[in-house]
Amino acid sequence: GQQVMQIPQYQHVQEGEDFTTYCNSSTTLSNIQWYKQRPGGHPVFLIQLVKSGEVKKQKRLTFQFGEAKKNSSLHITATQTTDVGTYFCAPHGSSNTGKLIFGQGTTLQVKP
Amino acid sequence: GAGVSQSPRYKVTKRGQDVALRCDPISGHVSLYWYRQALGQGPEFLTYFNYEAQQDKSGLPNDRFSAERPEGSISTLTIQRTEQRDSAMYRCASSLGGTDLLYGYTFGSGTRLTVV
Numbered sequence: 001g002q003q004v005m006q007i008p009q010y011q012h013v014q015e016g017e018d019f020t021t022y023c024n025s026s027t028t029l030s031n032i033q034w035y036k037q038r039p040g041g042h043p044v045f046l047i048q049l050v051k052s053g054e055v056k057k058q059k060r061l062t063f064q065f066g067e068a069k070k071n072s073s074l075h076i077t078a079t080q081t082t083d084v085g086t087y088f089c090a091p092h093g094s095s096n097t098g099k100l101i102f103g104q105g106t107t108l109q110v111k112p
Numbered sequence: 113g114a115g116v117s118q119s120p121r122y123k124v125t126k127r128g129q130d131v132a133l134r135c136d137p138i139s140g141h142v143s144l145y146w147y148r149q150a151l152g153q154g155p156e157f158l159t160y161f162n163y164e165a166q167q168d169k170s171g172l173p174n175d176r177f178s179a180e181r182p183e184g185s186i187s188t189l190t191i192q193r194t195e196q197r198d199s200a201m202y203r204c205a206s207s208l209g210g211t212d213l214l215y216g217y218t219f220g221s222g223t224r225l226t227v228v
Contacts, residue, residue, distance in 0.1 A: 045216030
């Protein structure tokens with residue numbers, strides 16, 4: 001089945017610094033979703049990427065899907081304390097299933 | 113309702129007892145998913161439904177676990193003869209879903225199961 005590796009597992013940054021997390025797969029992905037989970041909370045949907053080379057922005061967040069559709073990244077510009085949490089990438093298990101396979105996540109800590 | 117509702121929020125049970133976890137999805141959402149999440153890990157897929165049909169149960173750990181969604185709305189995840197290793201956060205999610213894979217999941221707040 002589909003599996004992804006997220007790096008880094010943890011990241012500590014000073015408020016105002018940038019942050020990037022990477023999601024890598026050994027196989028081609030049909031699409032990929034990103035979720036954010038605040039400490040003590042539940043995963044919240046951020047975005048879905050479908051097309052090769054796709055780039056989407058949400059305010060300070062930039063999401064990319066690789067040309068080969070085997071990797072994806074989330075970049076946060078000028079982090080704020082509200083960005084604290086764990087970010088998960090989650091591709092669909094295959095092109096014809098609704099189930100998502102979640103990565104192990106990248107936990108971001110932001111020092112004020 | 114406005115969101116995905118799970119009950120109970122917390123459940124402590126003795127080893128060997130059966131438990132039933134309930135999920136009430138967003139009204140009109142076709143797809144309903146069950147995941148299990150250990151501390152510090154990503155959600156682990158258990159099973160999912162489109163309407164009342166169970167589409168995939170490949171993530172259920174063993175035959176003590178079962179799930180149903182008889183009327184295509186509320187779902188119940190049942191764990192029989194609970195064991196300590198079953199202790200985890202059990203999360204339900206729903207999506208507009210169906211055959212269209214373009215929708216994100218909305219997760220509930222989860223049920224924290226502790227088997228003592």
